[in-house]
Amino acid sequence: MNKLIVNIPCPKCGNSTSRVNTVNGTKFCSCTKCNTSTLITKSNQAIKAAEKPVVECPYCHSTNTKKISTTSKVAGVATLGVFALGKATKEWHCNNCKSNF
Numbered sequence: 493m494n495k496l497i498v499n500i501p502c503p504k505c506g507n508s509t510s511r512v513n514t515v516n517g518t519k520f521c522s523c524t525k526c527n528t529s530t531l532i533t534k535s536n537q538a539i540k541a542a543e544k545p546v547v548e549c550p551y552c553h554s555t556n557t558k559k560i561s562t563t564s565k566v567a568g569v570a571t572l573g574v575f576a577l578g579k580a581t582k583e584w585h586c587n588n589c590k591s592n593f
Contacts, residue, residue, distance in 0.1 A: 496511065496512040496546075496547075497509060497510070497511060497512075497524075497546040497547070497548050497555055498510050498511075498512060498521060498546070499546070500521050500530065502523035502525065502526060502528050502530070503528065503530060504523065504526055504528040505523060505525050505526045505528070507523050507524065507525035507526065509523075509524045509525075509555075510522055510523050510524060510530070511524060512532070513529070518531070519531075519532040520532060547559075547584050549584075549586035549588065549589060549591065549593065550593055551586065551589055551591050551593070552586060552588050552589040552591075554586055554587070554588040554589065556586065556587045556588050557584050557585065557586050557587065558584070558585055558587065559583060559584060559585075560582055560583060560584060560585050560592065
């Protein structure tokens with residue numbers, strides 16, 4: 493399962509990358525550098541940042557990823573047939589290591 497990465501400044505170290513975690517229905521941002529947790533409330537900017545998720549590649553851990561469009565999946569299956577089914581079942585593409593996941 494991919495973890496949601498948001499750009500929220502950590503109040504302790506200032507790092508701007510955090511992972512969203514849910515504990516008993518309550519959402520927290522955990523800093524990827526110092527692991528400080530910050531409660532996500534409607535009044536803070538974490539909700540706005542979480543609307544546009546940044547997905548981390550499970551292979552190289554880069555956040556330079558993009559969603560594979562349905563059009564791209566259909567075009568691949570139409571041109572390559574059964575050989576493109578691997579990509580058709582994936583949702584994300586990593587621009588660094590070129591993997592689909």
